Amino acid sequence: MFKAKIYVNYKPSVLDPKAEVIKNTLSRLGQTNVKDVTVGKYFEVLLEGNRDAVDQQVDALCDQMLANVNMEAYRYSLEEV
Structure with missing residues (x-):
């Protein structure tokens, strides 16, 4: 079994x-050394199968549902559990 961290x-x-609003608010709060903020999504998915099949499945999940590939990029790691 593998855990995909996406x-x-x-x-x-x-x-x-959202990141721009957070960055501007931090600046107004006196956090002037904050140069950039990134807002994103995080998913953990448990999958059964061999590593190659799971790798392909996670890639398909991201492409088809978890990420809007026109606007978003994704990365993931697989951890055997």
Whole structure:
């Protein structure tokens, strides 16, 4: 069994409005050394099967549902449990 740890964020070319609001608010609160903020999504999915099949399945899950591949990039790691 494998645990997939999946991270989804906006692509660098896409404006992240939530991150901009957080960055501006931190600046107003006196946190002037904060230069960038990234907001994203995190998923953990447990899957059974061999590593190659699970790897392909996680990639398909991300492409089909978890990430909007037009605006978001994803990365993941597989951990045997």
